Amino acid sequence: MRTQKLFIIIFGLLLVVGYSFANFYLNVGTVSVGNQNYMVYEFGPEFTIGPVTLGITLTTYATDLTTGQFYFGFPGSAQPSTNIVDGLNITSLGLDFGNWWVRYGQMRPITYGMGFVFKGYSNPQARTVDFGLRFGNESVSVRIPYQIAQLTNLTFVESDQLYTAVVKSKILMFDLSVFGGFDTFSLAEITLSTPLTAAAGISLTQEILGFNIGAEADLQYWKDGTLGYGAFGGVFGNFGMLEILAGPYLVSDGFSPWLISKNYQAVKSEPDFGPEKYKADMGYIASVGLTVNPYGKAVVLLKGNFEGEMTLSGEGFINIPAIGGTNGLVLYGYLYDEKPFENGQILDSNTQARLTIAYPVFGNFFAGIKYIWEDMEWKQTAFVGGTANF
Numbered sequence: 001m002r003t004q005k006l007f008i009i010i011f012g013l014l015l016v017v018g019y020s021f022a023n024f025y026l027n028v029g030t031v032s033v034g035n036q037n038y039m040v041y042e043f044g045p046e047f048t049i050g051p052v053t054l055g056i057t058l059t060t061y062a063t064d065l066t067t068g069q070f071y072f073g074f075p076g077s078a079q080p081s082t083n084i085v086d087g088l089n090i091t092s093l094g095l096d097f098g099n100w101w102v103r104y105g106q107m108r109p110i111t112y113g114m115g116f117v118f119k120g121y122s123n124p125q126a127r128t129v130d131f132g133l134r135f136g137n138e139s140v141s142v143r144i145p146y147q148i149a150q151l152t153n154l155t156f157v158e159s160d161q162l163y164t165a166v167v168k169s170k171i172l173m174f175d176l177s178v179f180g181g182f183d184t185f186s187l188a189e190i191t192l193s194t195p196l197t198a199a200a201g202i203s204l205t206q207e208i209l210g211f212n213i214g215a216e217a218d219l220q221y222w223k224d225g226t227l228g229y230g231a232f233g234g235v236f237g238n239f240g241m242l243e244i245l246a247g248p249y250l251v252s253d254g255f256s257p258w259l260i261s262k263n264y265q266a267v268k269s270e271p272d273f274g275p276e277k278y279k280a281d282m283g284y285i286a287s288v289g290l291t292v293n294p295y296g297k298a299v300v301l302l303k304g305n306f307e308g309e310m311t312l313s314g315e316g317f318i319n320i321p322a323i324g325g326t327n328g329l330v331l332y333g334y335l336y337d338e339k340p341f342e343n344g345q346i347l348d349s350n351t352q353a354r355l356t357i358a359y360p361v362f363g364n365f366f367a368g369i370k371y372i373w374e375d376m377e378w379k380q381t382a383f384v385g386g387t388a389n390f
Contacts, residue, residue: 026365028385031061031075031125038063038075046092055092055105074149074157086150091127102131109262110143112166112179113203114216116232116249119261126159137170161185162260174204181260185268194274197221199260211237220255226275228255232285243289250282257285257303262315263336266352281305295319312340330366332356332390347373356390
């Protein structure tokens with residue numbers, strides 16, 4: 001009874017504070033920790049005052065909805081807490097004082113250089129610590145994938161396995177980026193695969209007549225000692241609504257373009273993942289992005305070689321404006337296919353695709369239906385929560 005009363009009091013305080021400020025965070029979703037899936041419920045306010053951003057939530061989770069047993073704090077603890085106070089958590093914290101900044105919160109996508117290796121990588125289930133320095137044309141930023149599991153005893157856990165950093169500078173007329181990352185993913189987790197240890201690269205770009213011309217060189221080092229090399233050169237430009245990139249590439253054995261992308265978590269969990277899967281190759285890369293604010297955005301990327309093999313990926317969303325008394329609608333789509341249009345089919349066994357139809361209930365809280373292409377058919381599931389569920 002005492003816990004229930006405390007829960008009601010804390011819920012009421014968070015609700016009042018949340019509506020008193022600009023944003024109220026509310027999310028219902030699933031999180032995988034090891035081999036266990038959890039239903040997670042988070043709600044609380046997030047607000048910004050001057051250079052400080054702060055978000056505080058109450059986090060509860062359950063392993064089985066039918067049991068009626070809820071725990072508090074971040075899932076995966078060896079001793080789950082039934083103390084509601086342990087559910088209080090800092091979900092975002094940002095400080096920006098010009099020359100230096102630090103941010104703790106949900107992982108944001110990263111693209112380094114021209115995106116030949118680090119291309120929009122993100123893990124929506126993870127929170128990270130990002131910090132950096134900036135002085136004119138020079139800057140450095142570092143990402144450490146750790147998050148707070150319980151605020152009361154200040155327990156931290158590794159939220160992701162990829163640590164990254166980038167240094168940017170100006171050399172003569174060129175924009176220079178030097179970047180890298182290492183992955184703590186171990187062989188003990190998937191014994192048949194050969195995980196990636198590290199990836200690093202350097203890029204030089206220069207703007208000419210509205211276009212950016214540049215080149216990037218990278219390496220990928222695997223846990224069996226294999227070292228792969230790759231290079232890309234081309235042209236890219238951002239013309240308001242239209243963004244384009246095109247150019248040739250050359251790679252050695254053990255190197256995969258676009259490896260650390262949105263699809264990285266799924267690819268590295270495959271039992272045959274490893275350097276032997278990627279052979280020496282040369283070919284071309286082209287991408288087109290279209291943005292029409294505030295109605296939507298779409299990006300299509302194509303990688304092919306001179307033997308006719310291609311990889312196609314695409315992502316986009318459409319915002320349908322509010323009509324009458326509704327809040328509008330959001331449509332989101334994602335596609336990844338290592339052998340597109342095989343046997344004349346748009347969707348086949350090699351295709352990874354999903355389509356989400358989401359209704360914005362309020363703020364960043366959605367209810368919707370998600371269709372996932374699996375086993376040569378569309379499988380439907382309902383969800384409520386934030387964009388991480390898309």
